[in-house]
Amino acid sequence: MMKDYRNLAAELVSELKKQGAEAADVYIVSTNGFNTTVRLGKIERLQQSISKGLGLRVIKNGAMANTFTTDFHDRAVKDLARETMQIVQVSNADKFNGLAPKDLLGSYDGKLMLFDESIAKLTPEKKIEMARLAEETGMKFDKRIKNANGTSWSDSRSQVTLANSDGFTGQYQMTQASLSVSLLAEDEDGTKQTDGHYTFGRFLNTLASPQAIGEEAGRRVVRKLGGRKVKSAIVPVVLDPRVASFLLGDVFGAASGGSIYRRMSYLVDKVGQQIASPMITIADDATMADGVASRPFDAEGVKSSSVVVVEKGVLKQYVCDSYAARRLNLKPTGNASRSYQGNPNVGSSNLFIKNGDTKPEDIVKSVKNGLYLDRVGGQGLNSTTGDFSMGANGRWIENGEFTHAVQEITVAGNVMKVLSNVKAVGNDLSFKLGTTASPTLLIGEMTIGGE
Amino acid sequence: MKRRDFLVKGSLALAAVAASDKWMNKVWAGESALMGTSLLDTYFQVNKADISKVLSATLAKGAEFADVFFEYRISSNLSFEEDIVKSARRGIVQGVGIRAVKGDQIGFAFTEDVSLPSMMEAANAAAAIASDNVAKARVVGVNNQKVGNFYPIKELATSTDLTKKLSFIKEANAAAKAHDSKIVRVNIGFNDEVKHVAYANSDGVYWEDSQPLFMFSAFCIAEDGKLRENGYTGGGGRIGMEYFNQRKAADIGKEAARIAVLNLGAQEAEAGVQTVVLGPAESAVLLHEAVGHGLEADFNYKKLSNYSGRVGQKVASEHCTVVDEGLFPNMRGTINVDDEGNTPQSTTLIEGGILRGYMNDRISAKQLGVKVSGNGRRQAYSHPPMPRMTNTYLRPGKYSAEEILKTVKDGVYAKGFTGGQVDITKGDFTFSCSECYRIEDGKITVPLKGVTLVGNGPDVMTKVSMVGNDLKFTDGGWTCGKNGQMVPVGMGTPTVKVSDITVGGTKVRGEGKA
Numbered sequence A: 001m002m003k004d005y006r007n008l009a010a011e012l013v014s015e016l017k018k019q020g021a022e023a024a025d026v027y028i029v030s031t032n033g034f035n036t037t038v039r040l041g042k043i044e045r046l047q048q049s050i051s052k053g054l055g056l057r058v059i060k061n062g063a064m065a066n067t068f069t070t071d072f073h074d075r076a077v078k079d080l081a082r083e084t085m086q087i088v089q090v091s092n093a094d095k096f097n098g099l100a101p102k103d104l105l106g107s108y109d110g111k112l113m114l115f116d117e118s119i120a121k122l123t124p125e126k127k128i129e130m131a132r133l134a135e136e137t138g139m140k141f142d143k144r145i146k147n148a149n150g151t152s153w154s155d156s157r158s159q160v161t162l163a164n165s166d167g168f169t170g171q172y173q174m175t176q177a178s179l180s181v182s183l184l185a186e187d188e189d190g191t192k193q194t195d196g197h198y199t200f201g202r203f204l205n206t207l208a209s210p211q212a213i214g215e216e217a218g219r220r221v222v223r224k225l226g227g228r229k230v231k232s233a234i235v236p237v238v239l240d241p242r243v244a245s246f247l248l249g250d251v252f253g254a255a256s257g258g259s260i261y262r263r264m265s266y267l268v269d270k271v272g273q274q275i276a277s278p279m280i281t282i283a284d285d286a287t288m289a290d291g292v293a294s295r296p297f298d299a300e301g302v303k304s305s306s307v308v309v310v311e312k313g314v315l316k317q318y319v320c321d322s323y324a325a326r327r328l329n330l331k332p333t334g335n336a337s338r339s340y341q342g343n344p345n346v347g348s349s350n351l352f353i354k355n356g357d358t359k360p361e362d363i364v365k366s367v368k369n370g371l372y373l374d375r376v377g378g379q380g381l382n383s384t385t386g387d388f389s390m391g392a393n394g395r396w397i398e399n400g401e402f403t404h405a406v407q408e409i410t411v412a413g414n415v416m417k418v419l420s421n422v423k424a425v426g427n428d429l430s431f432k433l434g435t436t437a438s439p440t441l442l443i444g445e446m447t448i449g450g451e
Numbered sequence B: 001m002k003r004r005d006f007l008v009k010g011s012l013a014l015a016a017v018a019a020s021d022k023w024m025n026k027v028w029a030g031e032s033a034l035m036g037t038s039l040l041d042t043y044f045q046v047n048k049a050d051i052s053k054v055l056s057a058t059l060a061k062g063a064e065f066a067d068v069f070f071e072y073r074i075s076s077n078l079s080f081e082e083d084i085v086k087s088a089r090r091g092i093v094q095g096v097g098i099r100a101v102k103g104d105q106i107g108f109a110f111t112e113d114v115s116l117p118s119m120m121e122a123a124n125a126a127a128a129i130a131s132d133n134v135a136k137a138r139v140v141g142v143n144n145q146k147v148g149n150f151y152p153i154k155e156l157a158t159s160t161d162l163t164k165k166l167s168f169i170k171e172a173n174a175a176a177k178a179h180d181s182k183i184v185r186v187n188i189g190f191n192d193e194v195k196h197v198a199y200a201n202s203d204g205v206y207w208e209d210s211q212p213l214f215m216f217s218a219f220c221i222a223e224d225g226k227l228r229e230n231g232y233t234g235g236g237g238r239i240g241m242e243y244f245n246q247r248k249a250a251d252i253g254k255e256a257a258r259i260a261v262l263n264l265g266a267q268e269a270e271a272g273v274q275t276v277v278l279g280p281a282e283s284a285v286l287l288h289e290a291v292g293h294g295l296e297a298d299f300n301y302k303k304l305s306n307y308s309g310r311v312g313q314k315v316a317s318e319h320c321t322v323v324d325e326g327l328f329p330n331m332r333g334t335i336n337v338d339d340e341g342n343t344p345q346s347t348t349l350i351e352g353g354i355l356r357g358y359m360n361d362r363i364s365a366k367q368l369g370v371k372v373s374g375n376g377r378r379q380a381y382s383h384p385p386m387p388r389m390t391n392t393y394l395r396p397g398k399y400s401a402e403e404i405l406k407t408v409k410d411g412v413y414a415k416g417f418t419g420g421q422v423d424i425t426k427g428d429f430t431f432s433c434s435e436c437y438r439i440e441d442g443k444i445t446v447p448l449k450g451v452t453l454v455g456n457g458p459d460v461m462t463k464v465s466m467v468g469n470d471l472k473f474t475d476g477g478w479t480c481g482k483n484g485q486m487v488p489v490g491m492g493t494p495t496v497k498v499s500d501i502t503v504g505g506t507k508v509r510g511e512g513k514a
Helices: A006-018 A074-087 A117-121 A124-140 A210-222 A241-254 A257-261 A322-328 A360-365 A415-420 B021-025 B029-035 B039-044 B048-059 B116-127 B162-179 B249-264 B282-295 B297-301 B362-368 B401-406 B457-462
Strands: A023-039 A042-060 A063-069 A145-164 A169-186 A192-201 A233-239 A282-285 A306-311 A351-353 A369-377 A387-398 A401-414 A422-425 A441-449 B005-009 B065-081 B084-102 B105-111 B183-201 B205-224 B227-237 B270-278 B322-325 B346-351 B391-394 B410-422 B428-440 B443-448 B452-456 B464-467 B478-482 B485-493 B496-504
Touching (some): A006 A023, A006 A042, A006 A074, A023 A124, A042 A074, A042 B084, A074 B084, A124 A145, A124 A169, A124 A210, A233 A241, A241 A282, A241 A306, A241 A351, A241 A369, A257 A322, A369 A401, A387 B428, A387 B452, A401 B428, A401 B452, A415 A422, A441 B496, B039 B065, B039 B084, B065 B116, B084 B116, B084 B162, B105 B116, B227 B249, B249 B428, B282 B297, B282 B322, B282 B391, B282 B410, B282 B485, B428 B457, B452 B457, B457 B464
Parallel strands (some): A063 B084, A233 A369, B270 B410
Antiparallel strands (some): A023 A042, A023 A145, A042 A063, A145 A169, A282 A306, A387 A401, A401 A441, A422 A441, B005 B410, B005 B478, B065 B183, B270 B496, B428 B452, B452 B496
């Protein structure tokens, strides 16, 4: 069991009030973590940690300040409270500062699968064994796999505690575990490729098996062998779920109240408008029973809910924490997220593009001459305009069949244009690779830069 | 989770800020020795006898080496938006990381609770990497080691009055707004920290260091009708408030505004292979990605890098000499001592195109049987060290920038960057421009929309056909990520011509749809 910090949080809130804060909240995160890396059968790293941090936020005369510390000793925390009240003097009044509306505070009372006792009960030996098994299975997948970057098992138990001066006090605990394998394969000519696969979840029984992860890692690295550039062209592109969810993450950022009131978004003034193909529906659901990002309340204590952001291509609403909501004269959507080191900000929970009805293999079959995009990389996405130009790799498709791996190319375009040009949506939505998830998407055309 | 190593520009890796009376009274490492006090007493209330106990416990199960890393980081952040201080923040993070090493195996544990019982618990957890059950435990002495002082500071930002900081922020804000009526939004950030470190290892070494880090940045949005673009710049290093003597706050605001307005008029770039001229300073992202990461020794003793086993071979054109040097005063990647007690050096990685050696830490140097280069760095007490770059640069050549540009009939001039990324196994890298132009008949002409350049490191380095005489280092701001750890780095390059590199654009040269 982890230490209960509800009293500490509530006492600190009263202390801050006593020292003159108009409003205050205290956010505490504590985490016990374990991590091991195995490489070529040998343990490379064993790591254990007990970690905690505490953040204070105050509002006085309309101005806001925050402080944080990892030292929970009574005197250190009292000192910090006093210093917070000093710093707030330097900050300026902003009429939009404040806590979340009282009537939205609370805990979601439906079933949430947050904490798995069986993860806490696993011995280090068992974890090492799983990592070894995953790597071994991957190495055996193909004789061209000759080296490995390492296979890591990680798990953690963490606890979030929040108290504010409107009487909210809440706390929840959660577990998480992941297993990732990364391998190297080598061509006849000595060219090396690397790739891997992973699984993660809150519950042990939701993770893919070590063998399945190892095998998939092997499949992925081997299919990169023989990768080459292609000619620059404008062609249909199939977005692998990982690439589609990368773009989805950017759309969420663009729909965040913080980006909207700052006018740093391509979705400014677009609510009610068609911004994507009618095949696209986007939702953020913090109440999915088995969702890895599910939680009873957000980082401001707003009760969790499910939010539809885009419905059949039409932008329905912006996602907001309480500050952005006040700026835009909207209601918070329960999307506040924060670390103990900072102020709340808009963040996603379980964010996804709704499943379509086409099998991913049928999407590939429908492409005469085009690219299957496995990965994009680099920082070439401009979130203000939606323009992107990124490094990429994938596989070429001819007459519905994969012909060869493609590397050292770029893809460029605009997020809104890509979303409007969706021609098919796969039925393969899965949260196994991340809390931002998408099915496979077919895009009518994109520009590839190569030879 | 694929191993990707990358570089980002901006304040992502930084956190909070400011000064209180209490903190101002606390002492600097250099001064503390004179005053007969130590950081250990001041910040951690731990004595050397306790450290010996912890190190002995870490060695108890047969580890060959143990170290303990104490950190007390004070950070401060002021965020200025819409002409007001939107958020003022400061924080203290303290913790201790304990490591046991056996061959290339690591046992590691950390805790924020710097008390003897917690440290002993962590030591026992770390010790478990070895399982000889042979009592090799020994009492470990801790002798003071002197470290250099490559970041002399006149006025530590983290101890500076907030109202004084605010005056620089306001100056930058006003300059950005005055630059052009198209500027609709200005954000100014002032981030600084000081990290007090005390370190001891089982070789009997003990040292202390106080590491300042400073960054001042400006972000602007420009609007023109329906068009909207942004511009960003920042600067700093391991320096104090005297930074503003070398670069005015107003100039930083103006520069961000200039880039935002410039990009409003940017044209779509053509996709495909083109000749690229890389401007001085920031283009060193290319070095960092194309060769830097691939030359970190951990990747090489494990034979994961495309540069593995290639020391003595030609890996770049004869114009290329690449050096990593952690000793430049006040630079962002500079360190007085690396995070496991080794003195940083000037390490020649590539000389006239020939690979000379790798950047290593204690473990990888031992595995390769070479001398340590002092590149063992860690993000914080919560991470074990590994080989990392410090300040990486390309030595200047003989051409002026003008001479280089003149040789290009049709190409791209890349000047500012947002970041880069590399797959060290194959060597394929990506780097993303925030300011670039077309070159026509030897002259820089129209601005191009932010493009990405991709290539293969070893291949591109052989295509460096001209190197300029105008070596410049980046002005702070760059943070390098590797295996989940972020560290501040510096880098530099003169103007460089690369005969062909793939440019990511939305237009396809000379043809319509394929």
